[in-house]
Amino acid sequence: MLVFKRMTALAVAICGLLAGLLADLVEASAQLGQPFNWQMNLQQSATPVMDEIVTFHTILLWVIALITAFVLVLLAIIAVRFNAKSNPTPSRTTHNAGLEIAWTVVPVIILVLIAIPSFRLLFFQLNMPPADLTVKPRADSGTGPTTTSTMASSSLIP
Numbered sequence: 535m536l537v538f539k540r541m542t543a544l545a546v547a548i549c550g551l552l553a554g555l556l557a558d559l560v561e562a563s564a565q566l567g568q569p570f571n572w573q574m575n576l577q578q579s580a581t582p583v584m585d586e587i588v589t590f591h592t593i594l595l596w597v598i599a600l601i602t603a604f605v606l607v608l609l610a611i612i613a614v615r616f617n618a619k620s621n622p623t624p625s626r627t628t629h630n631a632g633l634e635i636a637w638t639v640v641p642v643i644i645l646v647l648i649a650i651p652s653f654r655l656l657f658f659q660l661n662m663p664p665a666d667l668t669v670k671p672r673a674d675s676g677t678g679p680t681t682t683s684t685m686a687s688s689s690l691i692p
Contacts, residue, residue, distance in 0.1 A: 583658050590651055597648070 569577060579585045615621065 583655070586655055586658065590655060594648065
């Protein structure tokens with residue numbers, strides 16, 4: 535029985551070490567900019583523009599979460615307040631102009647507030663930094679003369 539307990543303890547220790555090594559490998563691959571299974575966030579950025587994109591993504595995630603929570607709260611209020619048991623005689627009101635204007639204007643304002651930093655990021659993405667290296671490819675491989683057909687050479691060479 536004592537041998538079984540020691541073997542179990544040894545197996546647990548080995549599994550713990552292997553799990554730690556696996557976690558280190560996953561973290562190392564994430565640090566190299568490589569994706570890994572069940573990755574929750576964006577990969578590590580290599581440029582300042584991508585840093586801004588990641589920040590914008592995080593802000594949008596929170597905006598979406600707040601909007602979703604707000605809609606969930608409104609649905610819960612409506613379900614509790616206006617069910618048949620608590621409201622046996624429903625209202626005959628069919629329109630509320632202020633509410634209709636609000637639920638049209640508020641999403642437009644939210645979208646405009648989202649669009650402003652989005653356009654700024656698009657502008658930054660279009661500005662290319664100066665190149666550190668310029669590659670000028672040549673048509674021939676440099677191994678000798680090339681052969682062309684007479685039609686191609688007569689129409690291409692002046």
